[in-house]
Amino acid sequence: MKAPWTWRSPVPALLAVDLALVALAWWLAFWLRFNLDVPPEFAALGLRSTPLALVAYGVVLLALRVHRHVWKYTSLPELRRLAAAVGLGAALTAVSVLMVRLPQFPRSVLLLHPVLVVLLLGAVRAGWRSLVERTERLAGGARPLLVLGSLQDAAGALRALKGSSNWLPVGILTPLASERWRSLQDIAVVGTLSELAQAATRSGVHTALVASPVGSDARRQALQLAAEARITLLTLPRPDEFLRAEGSAGLRKIQLEDLLGRAPVALDAENLAEMFSGHVVAITGAGGSIGSELCRQVARLGVGRLVCIDISEYAIYQLEQELRQAHPQMQGVYYTANIRDEARLRAILDQHRPAVVFHAAAYKHVPLMEEHNEVEALRTNVLGTLNVARAAAACGARRFVMISTDKAVNPTNVMGASKRLAEMVVQAVAAREPRTDFVSVRFGNVLGSSGSVVPLFNAQIARGGPVTVTHPDIVRYFMTIPEAAQLVLQAGLMGRSGQIFVLDMGDAVKIVELARMLIRLHGKTEEEVPISYIGLRPGEKLFEELLANDETTEPTPHAKLRIAKTNGALLGVEEIVRWVDQAGPQPDARALRDWLQAQVPEYKPR
Numbered sequence: 001m002k003a004p005w006t007w008r009s010p011v012p013a014l015l016a017v018d019l020a021l022v023a024l025a026w027w028l029a030f031w032l033r034f035n036l037d038v039p040p041e042f043a044a045l046g047l048r049s050t051p052l053a054l055v056a057y058g059v060v061l062l063a064l065r066v067h068r069h070v071w072k073y074t075s076l077p078e079l080r081r082l083a084a085a086v087g088l089g090a091a092l093t094a095v096s097v098l099m100v101r102l103p104q105f106p107r108s109v110l111l112l113h114p115v116l117v118v119l120l121l122g123a124v125r126a127g128w129r130s131l132v133e134r135t136e137r138l139a140g141g142a143r144p145l146l147v148l149g150s151l152q153d154a155a156g157a158l159r160a161l162k163g164s165s166n167w168l169p170v171g172i173l174t175p176l177a178s179e180r181w182r183s184l185q186d187i188a189v190v191g192t193l194s195e196l197a198q199a200a201t202r203s204g205v206h207t208a209l210v211a212s213p214v215g216s217d218a219r220r221q222a223l224q225l226a227a228e229a230r231i232t233l234l235t236l237p238r239p240d241e242f243l244r245a246e247g248s249a250g251l252r253k254i255q256l257e258d259l260l261g262r263a264p265v266a267l268d269a270e271n272l273a274e275m276f277s278g279h280v281v282a283i284t285g286a287g288g289s290i291g292s293e294l295c296r297q298v299a300r301l302g303v304g305r306l307v308c309i310d311i312s313e314y315a316i317y318q319l320e321q322e323l324r325q326a327h328p329q330m331q332g333v334y335y336t337a338n339i340r341d342e343a344r345l346r347a348i349l350d351q352h353r354p355a356v357v358f359h360a361a362a363y364k365h366v367p368l369m370e371e372h373n374e375v376e377a378l379r380t381n382v383l384g385t386l387n388v389a390r391a392a393a394a395c396g397a398r399r400f401v402m403i404s405t406d407k408a409v410n411p412t413n414v415m416g417a418s419k420r421l422a423e424m425v426v427q428a429v430a431a432r433e434p435r436t437d438f439v440s441v442r443f444g445n446v447l448g449s450s451g452s453v454v455p456l457f458n459a460q461i462a463r464g465g466p467v468t469v470t471h472p473d474i475v476r477y478f479m480t481i482p483e484a485a486q487l488v489l490q491a492g493l494m495g496r497s498g499q500i501f502v503l504d505m506g507d508a509v510k511i512v513e514l515a516r517m518l519i520r521l522h523g524k525t526e527e528e529v530p531i532s533y534i535g536l537r538p539g540e541k542l543f544e545e546l547l548a549n550d551e552t553t554e555p556t557p558h559a560k561l562r563i564a565k566t567n568g569a570l571l572g573v574e575e576i577v578r579w580v581d582q583a584g585p586q587p588d589a590r591a592l593r594d595w596l597q598a599q600v601p602e603y604k605p606r
Contacts, residue, residue: 018057019058021121025120033106033109064084082122086121143168154184272493276302276303278304286319289446290484300327307333309345310336342387356399357399359388362422363377366538367537383580389425389438393429401492405443424600444503464528465528467532470540474536501564515531
């Protein structure tokens with residue numbers, strides 16, 4: 001049963017407002033018809049005909065229940081019904097005027113009037129909705145926000161913020177001087193990026209949303225200006241984060257990868273899903289940065305059973321807790337095991353018979369492996385890789401993918417040379433085991449991975465500095481952990497046995513510039529957190545090499561993957577095992593390097 005109208009209801013008041021606007025539109029139509037100067041006789045005519053328009057529109061507005069709409073929720077359906085009501089009201093008014101036969105009535109008024117009515121009634125509803133939304137958002141604790149970016153970039157950000165109860169955009173700062181004094185979605189351009197500090201002070205704003213593209217100069221400029229002005233920078237979630245974002249505007253703090261800029265990886269999702277869906281996949285080093293991301297990516301592709309192997313009890317426990325919560329339907333099996341224990345590896349893989357094995361377990365810290373731990377690099381990176389490769393072949397795996405490194409290219413340190421030797425061992429096993437495709441994938445530094453420079457710099461900044469950089473000219477290639485894992489999957493899909501893939505790492509980044517960006521991301525300046533240079537560490541290069549060029553690599557169908565051209569005879573893996581075993585627990589460092597150089601001729605120790 002419908003509730004009766006009462007004079008305490010807002011409906012009569014809303015009807016009165018609309019009828020007042022109908023009357024105003026009627027007189028505006030006369031005014032416009034006579035070029036803003038209505039003759040007295042036509043003014044009298046307008047006065048006599050006004051009740052006809054009011055009655056006609058009042059009947060139609062009530063009949064179509066236009067006033068049951070709540071103005072603060074006005075949207076396209078309500079505006080369409082309003083337009084239909086105005087059209088019917090205009091027709092009924094015209095019929096009434098013609099029936100009364102008012103002398104010399106200007107018929108153009110009948111055409112102008114409905115247009116003016118739509119404009120006035122629509123404007124008052126849109127204005128009321130905007131006012132209510134702004135008031136409610138402020139009353140609900142919505143924080144004012146500046147949007148940084150060109151109008152084209154800001155348009156997408158404002159759409160994402162639409163309806164957010166947490167943020168209220170109050171102005172746009174553009175990198176383009178030609179866009180000053182313009183507005184977008186009723187949000188004014190209040191200046192250029194260089195005026196961030198002044199605009200924030202005027203608006204009382206302490207937060208800004210960066211709408212410029214990832215990796216753009218505008219983002220880096222915004223970071224520098226925000227650090228100086230003590231402004232917190234936010235950005236919209238990446239596509240892979242939208243599912244985890246709360247609401248339509250799950251903003252997050254800007255991160256280093258948002259500034260460096262990496263184009264999204266195009267994956268052959270259909271064939272990857274076919275390779276993993278319903279199958280068993282095993283991953284060594286599963287608790288590490290790359291290994292755990294491989295686990296996440298494979299789990300999303302519908303793996304039948306995921307066998308996770310890591311030497312660290314705590315790392316494998318953390319991974320188990322994460323994957324059980326994120327993928328409760330997935331069958332996960334979690335092992336603490338050392339890849340140097342071949343019998344244990346074979347027992348695990350023989351039990352589960354994985355179709356694909358990803359080998360991510362390794363020692364990777366250059367200075368640590370360069371002094372006192374050289375034999376550990378050989379035992380884990382070389383013999384451990386041999387154990388996993390043999391176990392994968394023995395259990396009938398279709399594919400084996402080893403994670404390698406750019407430091408294996410013309411290595412100058414034991415860690416890099418051990419990974420190059422591991423690549424050669426994988427190629428030797430590939431020649432003996434034709435039923436399994438053995439592939440290696442090289443890439444450079446991964447942002448935020450354990451033991452990398454970014455967590456170190458973050459810790460140093462948190463302590464107030466100094467941030468220690470080895471050399472002002474040292475450069476490295478960087479990619480994000482998800483990107484690295486996705487390209488490993490893609491290489492595993494398309495690789496042929498014995499191939500070594502090189503990833504497109506983009507442009508090299510100066511480590512000192514990386515340090516400066518991180519300092520600004522923490523809202524600090526170099527005066528507050530200084531940078532100091534400590535010299536190159538043992539075995540460290542100024543420039544890493546990927547050999548990703550036409551002379552040393554071959555292209556593949558994937559733009560970010562190339563195949564390294566390698567030369568040299570296949571190794572005798574038994575001789576390698578015998579030498580490492582006979583070297584004992586503490587071999588002579590010089591003798592170990594000489595032997596390693598004999599196995600890897602391009603190794604040039606420093």
